[in-house]
Amino acid sequence: MDSLKNKKILFCVCGGAAAYQAPELVASLNAEGAEVTALATPDVSDWVSLRLLERLVVKLVADPAELADNSNGFSSWVLLLSNDLSEPARTWLIAALQHMAEGMAEDDRPAVVCLGSEVAAEQVALSNLSSRIKQTGGVVTLLVGDNQLPRFDPIAVIAAIVRGGTKPALAGKRVLVTAGPTFEDIDPVRFIGNRSSGKMGFAVAVAAWQAGAEVILITGPVSLSAPHGMATTWVRSASDMLLAVEAVIGDQDVYISSAAVADYRPAQVAEAKIKKGEEQFNLQLVANPDLLKQVAGRQSPPFCVGFAAETERVEEYARGKLVSKNLQMIAANQVGAEVGGFESDQNRLHLFWPGGDRRLPWSSKTEQARQLIETIAERFEVWNCQDNVKHEG
Template sequence: MQLHNKNILLAISGGIAAYKTPDLVRKLTALGANVRVVLTTSAKAFVSPLSLQAVSGNPVHDSLLDPAAEAAMGHIELAKWADILLVAPATANIMAKLALGIADDLLTTLFLATTARLYLAPAMNQQMWQAPATRRNYALLTQMDVTMIGPASGEQACGDVGYGRMSQPEDIVAELVGAQEHVTCGDFSDKTVLITAGPTREALDPVRYITNHSSGKMGYAIAQAAQRAGARVILVSGPTQLATPAGVERIDVTSAQQMLETVMAHVKSCDIFIATAAVADYRASHISQNKIKKKDDELTLTFVKNPDILKEVACLPTPPFTVGFAAESQNVEHYARQKLINKKLDIIAANDISREGLGFNSDQNALHVIWADGDKRLEPQNKKHLACALLTVINDRYNNKKTS
């Protein structure tokens, strides 16, 4: 196994998600990892040191100066021992400290003292996750080669719903396992990749709009993977709560028309266009200047078709290598092949949104990648790993087209 004999230092900060950490330790040790645990003072209010000691088989550390350690410098010994330092949960407070280089306890000191690979699993209230300060700290940490795992979206302990939940232990473990596999997505050096992601919002009045369930996770994962593979990445994003991947140029838009205008302004400079965004097919023919009042039992609205961004790009005189997505609930392959032909695409990636636990708002997905004379099925997996698998196919087909 990829984690066999890996030394993993799990640093737990004081969030309610700390209750998940004994299960996380158990899953890591089941794969053969050597796990040691560090607790902040506040973390001990949420999880028992004794339970963590029992599942890890090692003493739990919570003091910067450990009398039992050599020269009472336990933090240096732990920092040198670790192959991986995983902070889970990583609260907004801990993220702020780590981003600024503050070292006032064992956890934050270890972060500065280690040469281990660094991972954070953020966990906080959804409003704290959206706060500008947290977004800034997230960006700073990713620039410091810290790999972020999550957060996930869903109902939170406080009753709010949104992004901020710590990823499940199995997803954290999958991320660590995947990182050891050294999977390459191909060489995208000297290539510019233009990606659309997320939903669009089409206004009805100053208060209401129509949209869809797209989270943007797939597009953001592709953007991150392409950037790490050497590409210059321009990400045109509809409204999401996701943080911008490190090194990616992000342009925020709201409506389908705005997305089209932004794409057309940048498409001539790109080599590859990947359209993952779930663009609304229709928009209101008239946007009310005032809030539509509730009067009758029925309300009739008239809609007009939105521009087809993908088709407009593919039909340019000299289009980039164009990759479309088809989210379908029935006859998935049939509709995807029609879309591939009708829109003159190089590749289409089809996903079956009727499959439970995959697609919209999930961290997992599966794709059936289709081109004119072939296809490849990418089995269900974490979207970050799926992004790399998809880019491998894109890179192969792109190079094949260039040499043919």
Template sequence: MKTRNILLGVSGGIAAYKAPELVRRLRERGADVQVVMTRSAAEFVTETALQAVSGRPVRSNLWDRDAEAAMGHIELARWADTILVAPATAEFLSRLATGSGADLLSTLCLASEAPVVVAPAMNRVMWASAAVQANCEVLASRGVRFIGPDSGDQACGEQGPGRMSEPEAIAAEVMDGVAAPAAAPVAAAARPQLLAGKKVMITAGPTREAIDPVRYITNRSSGKMGYALAQAALDAGAEVTLISGPVNIAPPASAVVVAVESAQQLFAATHEHIDDIDIFIAAAAVSDYRPDKTSAHKIKKSQAEMHLDLVRAPDTLASVARLENAPFTVGFAAETDRVRDYARGKLQNKKLDMIVANKVGADCGFDYDDNTVDVYWRDGEKAYPKALKTELAHELIALIAERYNARYSAETQTELPAISVRD
């Protein structure tokens, strides 16, 4: 099999620090990688690092006398099977859209007949701007392929769309042919407003059940799925209330966030804010049990054994589903085995409208950026293959909106009275 020649262009954004990892992932899949950097990229990653992982001298100067004596940029343009620019900053996308050849990388994009793939990376406001989106539409119309961007934490401290896709995902799409040529990506502000005017409450993260002021019982939930769902619901036009256990994630800027710690606090906060909520999504990993008593002082190590008496913690999900005017209620089931059986049992026993189920363990589920889930409702189900949680969240929100509208339509339909006709 012929080695794929990948010309990797690195432009000047903070995501350039991921470039060495991207080179490694591409080479693992059999690619020969030539790195071309812009001047600004050198502010974030060194030529030495990129040369070490690629095994080839890094090119950065259109006016390199030694290389250009033999028209080096034309030679590179013909060598490349694919030109991949990652990260692709707003400034570089602008140059590419206008056909500028101001430096080596943009000149190579103009001079090569190889397909061009870009992985945008920038602040969420920049990504949503009309100018950037217009440039993306121009590039997509010319056959440029887009990978990402993803939605998530950004270096500026904000959260939203604009984060460069992870190196593993980019390498898989470029080398394994996962991605098809696509239209210009859609900024968050331009996403279909499937939940416009709706109020959504989402619980996320773990809970902590105190044993004493130092110790507690908890679980491995990172909150990534719940926070991704909150952002996806906001992108779909909803007003979002996020009830969050202790996590290390910046919350979506537009969400109303209520921080809690224990299962009892989560229960109380949920019912305090549940009025007028249209959709309730219980993504939090809530403790099933809590210590019967909590010591006011640190328990000293004085005996060989210590026993804890545990009692049931309040079941927030079941309590919401039992409300007289319950919102559309979505549960989550994280299981280590018999995922389908346990999920369908939870759906029925708690009288939920929908449940999202996934397998968890040492190599999947908690703490990971990706996930694979199966969704069940009373008369249907749908499976989602492994994807980044930020991408999966938008798929789930779209399905939730679809099922919510189906239930609402069924409830508002009235049977027409029978009409009798007399002769």
């Protein structure tokens, strides 16, 4: 978890209902490797413990004038604001924003994440900070919370910083990601499923969004919240997922099939719960459509990336699927009780493509997803050039 490693971030917090979340957000930035300096209005202590905040940051600053000297070299700013700002706090905030703008170097490419609602946009607009940032290619992101008691997803904040402060490898690209398991109903109570948690697929979707892509996430039943910044469609069965994919696939540049789609489904679904009867119960299964193979077999397919979760002979099976399904890349990993994969927060992917491969070191699924997207961006450019030459020929 080091997506913000060695990044110096200024966290500006104003007194108001949103201030209560400052320690949680700062702790989340710290967990990603950031070095956080906090700038707090005088009335923040009415809402949150300054002693706690001070323990979490490199430095706690009270005077905006200290920002005039940009020797700290902040790469990003987070503004935690509320609609119930007092007039002194508003004046203080505008002064702080002006100092930020004056301290910017010509080559700065900061990301600014405004947490609040209309007040955040209003205060940033009153300074020349927003225009200065956009001139350098930086990004201003507004995350809106509930007006009564705002709460912001730390993952969304981190994603906005990463996306805004780096050159996006997939800028302008449209990426479709499938995630999670599919459930195939036997009756109204029982179903056939698998142990996929969706964590890897969600991490891939977030990493693609951070890389600048326009992302659509189609997911089976999982206990995860929809990621910030993308359209998310929830489905249940393989047939549901196929319909959802077919509805949008024609516009996609990249298709990443990380969902653990059930290979089989019951031939018939009972309308009522099946009662216990004989000692044996025979369930007839029929094959589900191979969703990934269908997409890869289209007349003008996107760049297709498959996943292969295997218990044995991982490389052999992965290379076989790469060829048999006509994929541009496949991400393989071993699953089992002692090697991560399903339900685990850790993973180790081995990426294969025609003529090459890359073995990723053991790390968090967030880091695995980041490196996977990085490799996809590289291979997409190669594939796209080859595809263009082919069509021109």
